[in-house]
Amino acid sequence: MSTPQKPVDKALKTFAHLSSRSVYVLQKEGLKGFYARTKRKILPPKVLQAEWSKTYASEAFMLAQWLDCTPEQIERSKQQMERYAEGLQIQSINWYLPHFEHAYYGGVYTILRFASYFAQHYQVQSNFIILGSPESPAAEEYAKRVSSVFPALASGKAVVIRSDNDLASVPHTDACVATFWSTAYYVLKNQNTKRKFYFLQDFEPMFYPAGSSSAQVEATYRFGFYALTNTISLKELYEEQFDGKASFFNPCVDTSIFHPPAQRDWGGEHRPYTVFFYARPNFFRNGFELGSIALRKLKEQLGQRVRILSAGQNWNPADYGLEGVVENLGLLSYQQTAELYRTCDVGLAMMFTKHPSYLPFEFMASGCMVVSNVNSATKWLLKDGENCLLTNATASCIADTIIRGLQDHELRKRISDQAAGMIQTQFSQWDAQMEKIYQAMCSDMR
Known part of the structure; x- marks a missing residue:
């Protein structure tokens, strides 16, 4: 008797059979049409839909079909940039962004901060081109999310695009900027511009396992865009590994908002210690699983002498076995x-x-004293015992490092004071960094 096919195996075979048709659907109907047709054809049972949607293969197939380009398109884009390589006073920019829920998210906030500076100091008109999904809100909602945080950008136009056909609705501008790897495929195909930039804030191939999707990300680093990188390490990587050209800026902090308290009790005798956990369950790069186990160990050892807080994303600690360990405060304003x-x-x-x-x-x-993992790419900033405590990436090592920082009051005070001083002197001048990037964007690129 033959072995029955597993649902996912059957779905994969069906998906492969439909692949050529899917290209047509993506081109003509965009992601919404692609999702709808795929679900109807290969995922009718609810159980199968849930099982398939959790696989890496389902996402990788979708990305491979959706984000594509030809050698001719890459060459045409490079030639277009060469035609406008001389110095150019940029007065209009299309910023291509992925979907975002709120403008306070770190990467999006930085992008909008730059756009706002360009508007206020050089009267640059910025438009926001959003890569939409079936669930995306209307363009007017995105425009509201931008202008409510950065009023200087209120005159900017927002456009939601879901397929190549939507590029016809994108305004002509002096420059366009890809801000995430998926947006680079649309910037590549946009010919209504003079210059193309890549606003790099991380090495995005590492957002995926080594394979199809990470390769698609790396491919965008060879499109020939001029990179604007968040940190010098990303500039060096873009230039050395991908033969690109780049300028970098240092991340900064608004010290009128983020500053030490007027007074601090460095002890823990009369109150519980407070630990903040940068916990984002859906972002693998932040080590949520390791951190969770470490903080369980921390709570087991210190009990009521420690309070562990999290914020920035809505999730339920009980869903991850962290009830009574972590208090999640959800989304908070910048202040x-x-x-x-x-x-x-x-x-x-x-x-x-x-x-x-x-x-x-x-x-x-x-x-607040930083505890972070050892990472060769961030050693330019994080100095163990000077401005932070670094730990090996095991749950017990993380827990022990946190306990050391909590209980050694003199160590924590010294490190915290030195770190705050470093931020004030080296990483608090956003205007200088944004001015540097605008001048780089307008410079002679021959």
Whole structure:
């Protein structure tokens, strides 16, 4: 008797059979049409839909069909950039962004900060081209999310695109900027511009397992865009590994918002210690699983002498076995976040890609001692025993490092004071960094 096919195996075979048709659907109907047709054809039972949607293969197939380009398109784009390589006073920019829920998210906030500076200092008109999904809101909602945080961008147009056909609705501008790898495929095909840039804030191939999707990300680094990189390490990587051209900026902190408290009790005799956990269950690069086990160990050892808080994403600790261990405060405003950090003794922020994230900068500025993982790509910033405590990436090592930082009051005070001073002197001048990038964008690129 033959072995019955597993549902996912059957779905994969059906998916492969439909692949050529899927290309047509993506081109003509966009992601919404592609999702609808795929579900109807190969995923009718609810159980099968749930099983398939959790696989890496389902996402990788979708990305391979959706984000594609030809050698001719790459060459045409490079030739277009060569025609406008001389100095150019940029007065209009299309910023291509992925979907975002709110403008306070670190990477999006930085992009909009630059756009706002360009508008206020050089009267640059910025438009926002959003890569939509079936669930995406209308363009007007995205425009509202932008202008509510950065009023200087209120005149900008928002456009939601879901397929190549939608590029016809994108305004002509002096420059366009890809801000995430998926947006680079649309910037590549946009011919209504003079210059193309890549706003790199992390090494995005590491967001995926080594395979199809990570290869698609790497391919965008060879499109020939001029990179604007968040940190010098990303600039060096883009130039050395991908033969690109780049300018970098240093991440900074608004020290009028993120600053140490006027007074701090460095002990823990009369109150519980407070630890902030940078916990994002859906982002693998932040080591949520390791951090969770480490903090269970921490709670087992210190009990009521420690309070562990999290914020920035809505998730239920009970779903991850963290009920009674972590209190998740959900989404907070920028000001509320800064106020929270000032109450914390230690901030645990792990990052396993090429960028340290903004959390260590904000912790340091707020007088909260950083605990993070050893990472060769972030050693330019994180100095063990000087401005943070670094730990090997095991649950017990993480827990022990946090306990050391909590209980050694003199060590924590010394490190926190040095870190806050470093932020104030080296990483607090956003205007200088944004001015540097605008001048680079307008420079002679021959």
